[in-house]
Amino acid sequence: MRLIRLLKGSVKYIIQQIIWQWLSLFAQITIVWQVTQLIDKAWQKSITSSDVLTTIGIVTAGLIVRFICDRLYSRACYLASVDVKRALRVQIYRKVLWLGPSYREQIRTSEIVQMTGEGVEQLETYFGRYLSQFFYALLAPLTLFIVISRISLRTSIVLLIAVPLIPIVIMLVMFVAKKILGNYFDIYYGLGDSFLEKLQGMTTLKIYRADQRAVEQIDSESEQFRKITMKVLIVQLNSTSIMDIIAYGGSAAGIISALIEFSNRSINVSGVLMCIFLAAEFFLPMRLLGSFFHIGMNGMKASDRIFAFLDLPEQKRGEEEIAGNKIDISLDNVSFSYDESREVLHDISMNIDSGSLVSIVGVSGSGKSTIAGILLGKNHNYSGSIKVNGTEHREISSKSLMENFTMIGHNSWGFKGTVRENLLMGNPRATEAEMIEALDKVNLKSFLEAQNGLDTRVESNASNLSGGQKQRLALARALLHDTPVYIFDEATSNIDADSEEIIMATVKQISKERTVILISHRLANVIDSDAIYMLKDGEIIEKGTHKELMRLKGNYEKIFSEQSELENYSRAREEA
CATH class of the missing domain: 1.20.1560.10 (ABC transporter type 1, transmembrane domain)
Structure with missing residues (x-):
């Protein structure tokens, strides 16, 4: 019946x-x-x-x-x-x-x-x-x-x-x-x-x-x-x-x-x-x-x-829409756990102003990606308050979140087809000139011109491209999506140094016009951030700019120094 x-x-x-x-x-x-x-x-x-x-x-x-x-x-x-x-x-x-x-x-x-x-x-x-x-x-x-x-x-x-x-x-x-x-x-x-x-x-x-x-x-x-x-x-x-x-x-x-x-x-x-x-x-x-x-x-x-x-229980979300291209985000005493046994985030409070570059750093398992998941609506059973332009996050529709937030992770998928088809997923109405401009920003234009341009074939999960090229293609697609907020979750992990440098240059360029949340394990990438939040065991233990955190001589300064020494040592070995 x-x-x-x-x-x-x-x-x-x-x-x-x-x-x-x-x-x-x-x-x-x-x-x-x-x-x-x-x-x-x-x-x-x-x-x-x-x-x-x-x-x-x-x-x-x-x-x-x-x-x-x-x-x-x-x-x-x-x-x-x-x-x-x-x-x-x-x-x-x-x-x-x-x-x-x-x-x-x-x-x-x-x-x-x-x-x-x-x-x-x-x-x-x-x-x-x-x-x-x-x-x-x-x-x-x-x-x-x-x-x-x-x-x-x-x-x-x-x-x-x-x-x-x-x-x-x-x-x-x-x-x-x-x-x-x-x-x-x-x-x-x-x-x-x-x-x-x-x-x-x-x-x-x-x-x-x-x-x-x-x-x-x-x-x-x-x-x-x-x-x-x-x-x-x-x-x-x-x-x-x-x-x-x-x-x-x-x-x-x-x-x-x-x-x-x-x-x-x-x-x-x-x-x-x-x-x-x-x-x-x-x-x-x-x-x-x-x-x-x-x-x-x-x-x-x-x-x-x-x-x-x-009959699966659905997110109890409202129908509010995010208005405008300027988005301010605030988290106030936000806590979250996937189950009752362990709390992943505890009393997280941070302010992400419109047009700023905010970085979230910390060791693996500290809760960085969980915050990104909450902002995108993936992890919805949080406590505390999250406001987007003054509206409680729970009251905003999933559709509006997807239209205003874009996430680029380290494992972004490349679909079988052509470069053009992959880019049009970001914006179905994008012109050929806009697609070429996006590829130019991520330094893929010259490579693809030597192939078959926008009609270059892409295999499933972009297996015929290098890791760096695949990630740059994902970034070009994200640029065409053109949302007020971009979240980069370890977007430069597992790729070559040249590709990482290109992607970080693009991230900094985006941050001049859009709100950017950067999650990175490599602290050299977050030096130019307007604000940096250092997480450990689901709590914010340090916050400030790069200079302020270095002066504190705390966890951030310790990890940054260790990474710098290791990178200098590796560079010296390569030169030798």
Whole structure:
């Protein structure tokens, strides 16, 4: 019922399917009645050429009606399927948007992909075939009962009594199959997640020679999936065999009843033939429903997964919009923990003025990236107060945050396609001149001109570019996004010194016009910052400009000196 309420647009197509099937049944009854009347007249040797021509005309008309009804039924099935797929995928997409950047804390990306693919396909068939067949399977036997009861009440009762045995079998199978199908989808989604993880980590697996172990694990999980699939098929095949026995047995019982009445001269030749020809029609709709049963069960299990996702708690965000291009940010006694066992941030207070360059530094695990996650709306269960232009962060919509904040991390993804396509993700309306200007700012223009310009091919995750080139391409894309606030989270880690120098020059240029939050482990990059916040164990232990912090002779000065000595030593070794 929840599915039907959710997919109101599909209900009209389900009703249409039932109507076309029902009209097709009436056409079939008419054809059988006319043929049996002709046979009865032949039996009585009173047949005329007019009777034959009338029968041919009515049968032809009936077949045409059935053909048209079947075509319209198929079209209604198609429209219901299309409507269901569109509506469900829109619902899932909207839910991802509502969950915001933190959706991966509650569900795996691979599961969402499988849900929108296989899960929705299961419900497509459920709505396109199963539901209409369910209602028609109830309507058709009642219609045939009324027709046959006018010929032989006893035969119609015998047939009607046998029909409910099929749904009883279906209910028993449902009881057995429910748990099996639950395990089936658990293993299916688990296999998809495991496969995606190992595919993404293939390089690491190769480096540590763990690829063979990964293959064995995938083989083991695949074998487990094969076994559960075979269990599902065994249940389906067994239930189909039982339903066939009931359907054919019920038809045989009805035919025997009609023959007995014919031998007792209770009904004529036309009547007994009507009972024989329509006996199978009594069971075909319910039998077809039984064959669709596994689709219905898969659909119900798929809907359980989809509804579990749609029911995930969402960020309680407001609908406020950030106005203007000048953004001031203030954090007041902000604390955050991923779970109750450990507090990641404790009483963080800082002011980030519009058009300033503010750096957050500290050792790994001190909470730097967590602050970036909170500002972007990924980590939302914080305590304290965060205000953006005077508006509480929780009251700002996720859409507005995404439109005003841009984050560049050390692992920004490069998508398979062209440089042009990657850049247009930052700004779909960017002109060619604007894209070339952005590439020039990050010193990629000359390199790409020697290739194929904006049409230079980019492999998945920009694997055909060096680490520095990939990061500079990500920075060019971010420049085109053109937001008031930029967050650089270790954007220069794991790249060569030349690329780091280019990126830092671009960061400083951006900070002249935009608010920049720089998170860096290398303190040489933050010297020109308007304010530096030093974190340790989730707390701010020092703050000020570079000169002020150096005069303090505290943690910042100690780490900066150690890094400088190490870099000077490395440089001297290279020169030697």
